[in-house]
Amino acid sequence: MRNQNWACVVLLTLTILVSCGETRPQKRVGVGTSLGSIMDAPKPLSGQKMDIAYTMCLALRNKTTEFRSKHLNEIFSFEIEHTACNRSSTSTVITTRLHETNNVLIYDSTLATFYFKNVETHTTGLLAPICGPLLKGQLATDTVDEGDGKRQFNFYAEDGRAKVTSYLARRDTNAQSSTFGQFIVVREDIKQIETGPVLPGVILGLESDQTQRIPCPDGVTFESVRQLFLTHSPD
Numbered sequence: 001m002r003n004q005n006w007a008c009v010v011l012l013t014l015t016i017l018v019s020c021g022e023t024r025p026q027k028r029v030g031v032g033t034s035l036g037s038i039m040d041a042p043k044p045l046s047g048q049k050m051d052i053a054y055t056m057c058l059a060l061r062n063k064t065t066e067f068r069s070k071h072l073n074e075i076f077s078f079e080i081e082h083t084a085c086n087r088s089s090t091s092t093v094i095t096t097r098l099h100e101t102n103n104v105l106i107y108d109s110t111l112a113t114f115y116f117k118n119v120e121t122h123t124t125g126l127l128a129p130i131c132g133p134l135l136k137g138q139l140a141t142d143t144v145d146e147g148d149g150k151r152q153f154n155f156y157a158e159d160g161r162a163k164v165t166s167y168l169a170r171r172d173t174n175a176q177s178s179t180f181g182q183f184i185v186v187r188e189d190i191k192q193i194e195t196g197p198v199l200p201g202v203i204l205g206l207e208s209d210q211t212q213r214i215p216c217p218d219g220v221t222f223e224s225v226r227q228l229f230l231t232h233s234p235d
Contacts, residue, residue, distance in 0.1 A: 033152055033154075033167045033169075033185055034167075034185065034188075035167075035185050035186075035187075035188050035213060035214075035215050035222055036184065036185060036215050036219060037184070037185055038179055038182050038183065038184060038185075039143075039150060039152055039167060039169040039182075039183040039184070039185055040152065042141050042142060042143035042152070043141065043142050043143075044139060044140070044141050044142070045130070045134075045139070045140050045141065045142055045153075045155070048155075048156075048157075049142070049154070049155045049156070050134070050140075050155075052155040052156065052157065052162050052164075052195075053127075053130055053131075053134060053140070053153070053155045053164070054134050054135075055162065055195050056127065056131075056155070056162055056164065056193045056195060057122050057127065057130065057131035057134050057135050058135075058195075059193055059194065059195045059196065059204050059205035060120060060121050060122040060127065060131060060193065060205045061121075061122040061131070061135065061205070062204050062205050063119075063121065063203055063204060063205025063206060064105070064121040064122060064123070064205070066203060066204075066205075067098060067105055067119065067203075068100065068105070071098050071203075071232075072098055072099065072100060073097055073098065073099070074097065074098050074232065074233065074234050074235070075095055075096070075097060075098075075231075075232065075233045075234070075235060076095075076096050076097075076098060076107055076229070076231075076232050077093060077094065077095050077096070077229075077230040077231045077232075078093070078094055078096065078107070078115065078227050078228060078229055078230055079091060079092070079093050079094075079227070079228045079230055080092045080093075080094055080111075080113070080115050080225065080226070080227055081224075081225070081226040081227075081228070082113070082114075082223075082224070082225050082226075083223065083224045083225075083226075084223055085216035085217070085218070085221055085222075085223050087221070092111075092113070093230065094109050094111050094115060095109065096108055096109040097109075098119070103124075104118060104119075104124050105118070105119035105121060105124070106118055106119060107119060114225055115225070115227055116207070116210050116212075116227045119207075120191065120193070120207050122135060126151065126166055126189060126191070127153075127164065127191075129144040129146075129151075130144070130153060142154070146168060148170065148171070149168055149169055149170040149171070149183065149186075150168075150169050150183050151166050151167065151168050151169070152166065152167045152169065153165070153166045154166070154167075161192050162192070162193055162194075162195045163190065163191065163192050163193075164190070164191050164193070165188060165189070165190045166188070166189045166190075166191075167185045167187070167188055167189075168185065168186055168187040168188075168189070169183035169184055169185045169186060170183065170184060170186050171183055171184075172184050186214065186215070187212065187213070187214050188211075188212070188213040188214075188222075189210070189211070189212050189213075190209075190210065190211040190212075190213075191207055191209070191210050192207070192208050192209035192210070193205060193206070193207060193208075194206045194208050201231065201232055202229070202232075203232070206229060207227075207229070208228070208229040209226070209227075209228055209229070210226070210227045211224055211225070211226040211227075212224065212225050
């Protein structure tokens with residue numbers, strides 16, 4: 001019962017935040033980590049960050065159930081924006097079908113270029129290591145192991161929407177480097193998860209805006225791919 005009450009309070013709190021916003025410009029409060037920097041020390045999730053993370057996980061769990069029960073084989077359209085290291089940009093609209101393979105939900109397309117194919121859920125995807133403990137009423141930290149690296153999460157509200165930025169870091173193995181042995185951020189992923197209230201045609205828990213950034217060789221600019229949800233239809 002305590003977990004249910006907590007969930008209701010968190011959902012109400014974030015719904016007010018998302019629907020009303022703030023009267024002053026919102027700031028991204030969180031880690032100082034950025035592309036190319038040394039990853040910050042791990043910290044327990046707490047306060048508003050934990051509230052937003054928990055609400056995201058509830059929304060993702062809702063979406064997982066709804067996708068499997070109502071939306072398999074339906075069409076989801078996205079706009080893919082790619083910005084190269086030379087700052088040239090392209091934009092492509094893709095049409096995908098929602099499929100499930102080996103218990104993994106995917107936006108399936110014949111598109112040869114990169115896009116976010118795997119559906120983010122509470123059990124698969126970047127947020128799964130965070131959602132696992134939170135949905136069991138356990139505490140979670142903002143940093144998890146991922147392969148031979150680590151991923152750090154920053155949960156926040158921006159422009160009245162719930163977002164998470166995660167940073168993938170790998171250990172610097174260059175013995176001549178001043179950061180030798182430390183974890184350096186090599187990729188940044190930003191996701192906007194719909195936590196409610198949602199617009200018509202948008203599903204609770206949907207990844208409505210996703211961006212991935214990696215550093216360019218010049219060490220200053222970055223290459224990015226952004227995926228924006230456009231429409232959903234039965235066929």
